[in-house]
Amino acid sequence: MNPLLVKFDNPFDTAPFDKIESLHFLPAIQEAIKLAKDDVEKIKKNPIPTFSNTIEALDQSGKLLGRITSIFFNLNSAETNDEIQKLAREISPLLTAHSNDILLDQDLFQRISQVFEQKDKLNLNPEETTLLEKTYKSFVRNGAKLSSEQASNLRKIDQELAQASLKFGENVLAETNKFIHFEKEESAIDSLPEGIQEAAAQLAEEKGQPGNWAFSLDYPSYIPAMTYAKNRELRKTLFMASSTKCAKGDELDNQEVIKEILRLRFERATLLGYKSHSDFILEERMAKSPSQVMEFLESLLEKAKPKAIQEIKELEEFAKKIDGIEKIEKWDFAYYSELLKKEKYALDDELLRPYFQLEKVINGVFQTAEKLFGITFSPDTNIPTYHKDVTAYEVKDRDGKHLAVFYADFFPRAGKRNGAWMTSFKGQSGIERPHVSIVCNFTKPTKSKPSLLTFNEVTTLFHEFGHALHGLLANGKYESLSGTSVFWDFVELPSQIFENWCYEKECLDLFASHFITGEKIPEELIEKIKKASNFQQGYQTLRQLSFALLDMAYHSQDPKSITSVFDFERDIMKQTDLLPKVSGTLMSTSFSHIFQGGYASGYYSYKWAEVLDADAFELFQEKGVFDAETAQSFQEHILSAGGREHPEVLYKRFRGRSPKQDALLKRSGLVSENLN
């Protein structure tokens, strides 16, 4: 008996982790795909397609498949092994083929179209309208309205695009792995933190030069070297290697690959009837259009640039004072910034850790949620988990009614990937309540020492918990519009806004007390944290903007005009580049976010989400960070609403107006408060 294919006999219908073995997945998924296909066939047998028997039925279809695949892929991220990884390679193509079978099903699409054409006569509420539009569009955006010749052209473009992106990534990886730099004199590396020196010595040994020190372009080697190496030549060598990646005109050069990717994306967008790739992407974003994104970026640029210029000047004076450096070069920036930051704030992780004992922080997070939304968390050992380090909680609402299941998985182990994320094991729809999980990699407690977090880890926990609230409080009718199923540039609002509470004394007092003495975190330390978080915000903002502007420039026009990647990048970056240009360097050729990952025409969303979270949190600051009415409104219009309506509509209901940049500018010190 396959435990994935029988009723889950656990509290709240939770996943049977205690019974599942790897060998259960493939047959269960094959069976669930069959059942999902049956669901679709049933929809196609209806004599007359209606909203209910077609659109709603499609949202309801394939539920078992959804549950099993989320269990499988969540385990592949948090508790994997060779067997599961091998299975993933087998299972992924099955799922792609299944989803293509549905999206390319002309008979099904005709039925959806028939319902869509009657849209205005059906008396649908906003949530139903959104579901209808989203369903229809997902088919159209995948080519359902194209002639068969055009459609096969689209498939060909998709294949070529996948190949080109793969090639881009392989080249970047090969260049990264190819480079190694050795230092023979201890004086060249003695300014580095001890742990970094050790790692450099170990790398040298691995690379056949024991007794020396080696540096690579992998971040854990490169970033500390650029930040702490006093040796200017070493910094320059590493910088040049990193900034000429895949731009040397050899077989690993990515310039032609970039042109190919841009051409294919443009062709794909125009085939589907859009003006550019950006127009295609932004149709499904809160920002809506390239012009709105450009306006957004340019207005931030105007605010950030003067501040960035001041910051560079301050850094230059500092570098001159301590080392007699006349002109700051790109390879000097991180090094002198770190020294200046130390001099200005004297704040380090070890100073803060004793105030952030993990158990207390978790309790603080729960208390914050309780004060804001009235929800409570109690551990429930009857709920099976996939590892002994995972704790399962039952979450109840204000009235003590069951709301959700929450899994917390905090410590690193082999088989868990790096980073922190929120995910779910069961979606929410109607009266079905969700099972939400957050996964992190915090330092594990030992017998003698509790787990003490850095401040950065504290904000990470709040961030992921904010995503979790979006899931836990979800209250939609349809699973495909519920919880975090929102536009990409809106999904970080709940997570990022929640980080703001970490800087509020009222919230910190709930949990930030010394793990030995019990003393509350001193007010001056909180002030220091706030100030340090604004260090070089002008420059950092400008840097983010430069990437976002380059991304938009590449994707919002016909790329035919791009003859030289060098010239194109230089022209676009001119407006944001405040340090001397170094000839031969190129960032596009290793800009993996947009040429390999999914960020094309989406890089702006980092800043976009910051504007939203600062603007939304400002209302809490005005009314009180635990103000019940504001919290209630945020829950109703944002956290519970999921994607039932356009994010702009939802946001306006909460804030009473469209988002403004002012709060972010104020928070990051880009305007003085008195001027407002």
Ligand SMILES: [Zn+2]
């Ligand atoms: Zn996030």
